[in-house]
Amino acid sequence: MMKRDECFRVLARHIGDEIVLPVYSSAFDWLEIAPRVLNYYSFGAMGLGSSCALGFALGKPDKRVIVLDGDGSLLMNLGTLVTIGAAAPKNLVHFLCRNGTYEANGSHPIPQPDVDFAGLAQAAGYAQCVEFTELADFAAALPKLLRQDGPTFATLHIEKGALSPEFNYRTLDDPQKRDDFRAALRMS
Amino acid sequence: MMNRDACFEILKRHITDEVVVASYSGALEWNDLNPRTLNYFSIGAMGLGSSHALGLALGRPDRRIVVLDGDGSLLMNLGSLVSIAAAAPKNLVHFVCHNECYEANGGHPLPNPKVDFAGLARSAGYAQVHDFAELRSFEQQVGHVLTQSGPVFATLHVQKNRPLVYKYDDLNKASRRVALKAALQQP
Numbered sequence: 001m002m003k004r005d006e007c008f009r010v011l012a013r014h015i016g017d018e019i020v021l022p023v024y025s026s027a028f029d030w031l032e033i034a035p036r037v038l039n040y041y042s043f044g045a046m047g048l049g050s051s052c053a054l055g056f057a058l059g060k061p062d063k064r065v066i067v068l069d070g071d072g073s074l075l076m077n078l079g080t081l082v083t084i085g086a087a088a089p090k091n092l093v094h095f096l097c098r099n100g101t102y103e104a105n106g107s108h109p110i111p112q113p114d115v116d117f118a119g120l121a122q123a124a125g126y127a128q129c130v131e132f133t134e135l136a137d138f139a140a141a142l143p144k145l146l147r148q149d150g151p152t153f154a155t156l157h158i159e160k161g162a163l164s165p166e167f168n169y170r171t172l173d174d175p176q177k178r179d180d181f182r183a184a185l186r187m188s
Numbered sequence: 189m190m191n192r193d194a195c196f197e198i199l200k201r202h203i204t205d206e207v208v209v210a211s212y213s214g215a216l217e218w219n220d221l222n223p224r225t226l227n228y229f230s231i232g233a234m235g236l237g238s239s240h241a242l243g244l245a246l247g248r249p250d251r252r253i254v255v256l257d258g259d260g261s262l263l264m265n266l267g268s269l270v271s272i273a274a275a276a277p278k279n280l281v282h283f284v285c286h287n288e289c290y291e292a293n294g295g296h297p298l299p300n301p302k303v304d305f306a307g308l309a310r311s312a313g314y315a316q317v318h319d320f321a322e323l324r325s326f327e328q329q330v331g332h333v334l335t336q337s338g339p340v341f342a343t344l345h346v347q348k349n350r351p352l353v354y355k356y357d358d359l360n361k362a363s364r365r366v367a368l369k370a371a372l373q374q375p
Binding site: 075076077078079081082083085086087111112114115116117118119120122123124125 | 310
């Protein structure tokens with residue numbers, strides 16, 4: 001079992017000009033660790049992070065798109081796995097932070113704690129599917145994982161976070177962030 | 189590859205007092221082959237057939253609930269697999285007719301025709317998972333599939349069908365639901 005912020009700190013070392021799309025609790029962790037214009041924070045339309053990422057991946061095939069998804073979020077829109085499997089963007093890397101709860105909504109448990117997300121992605125048609133429970137394994141595999149032809153899926157087994165995190169969504173909702181993101185995308 | 193109506197003919201021989209929940213094209217064919225009070229036709233709220241079946245399975249644990257789902261339908265509500273696995277009703281048998289298209293809506297292809305539905309069900313946590321492409325093997329095993337401790341999932345690889353006449357008015361008749369409710373209230 002890993003900690004999400006530790007995983008993200010390792011990931012941040014490998015990030016250059018990729019589009020990174022973190023959702024809900026991950027968005028707050030990632031913002032603290034790697035604030036940058038090419039972050040797209042996805043919340044509100046819960047579960048649609050990977051769908052937005054698919055759009056970016058198809059629209060910018062020359063750029064890597066990295067999703068930092070949550071297990072609760074993915075369960076809200078599970079069909080997205082099949083859609084991504086069908087569109088098969090080589091430049092999409094889909095990380096799933098699996099903590100077994102809807103953390104951002106008060107840490108309610110997900111309905112089926114034993115669901116095998118990497119297996120679901122495999123059955124849906126992702127090109128690469130892996131899972132990690134040890135930080136050292138994750139760190140060792142990451143360089144290849146980020147470069148290989150996708151769509152790539154990786155479950156990160158992480159510990160539960162705080163019971164009722166106090167999130168200030170307004171720090172993520174700032175319209176200036178989206179304007180900057182758009183401008184940066186046009187430049188890149 | 190099998191024909192859906194041939195699969196249903198075989199299935200019919202094993203059906204007695206089960207509630208059969210059938211969606212769209214599967215519903216039309218099942219109704220032609222085996223009209224009965226304990227059929228529940230799930231049309232309109234596309235994809236929700238298996239969710240309704242879950243409710244029936246939890247409400248009537250003494251009865252078998254058999255779903256005749258479509259691949260297009262299931263993709264509209266894929267999270268249903270995880271909800272069913274979580275509730276884990278032993279009395280639910282979920283067939284998916286995999287014809288690689290949205291047949292009732294004009295035969296548009298599925299976004300990913302080769303998606304492994306049995307693999308999805310296994311990963312979601314179904315107790316038993318099957319995948320049938322040959323009628324003979326389906327015929328041999330269907331009796332076992334229907335009596336296993338569930339939730340049971342079985343993909344039926346079927347061909348696109350001959351054109352059907354979609355008589356939804358007939359399937360949607362209120363009298364059907366009234367009769368089903370009355371039949372379910374019997375002990």
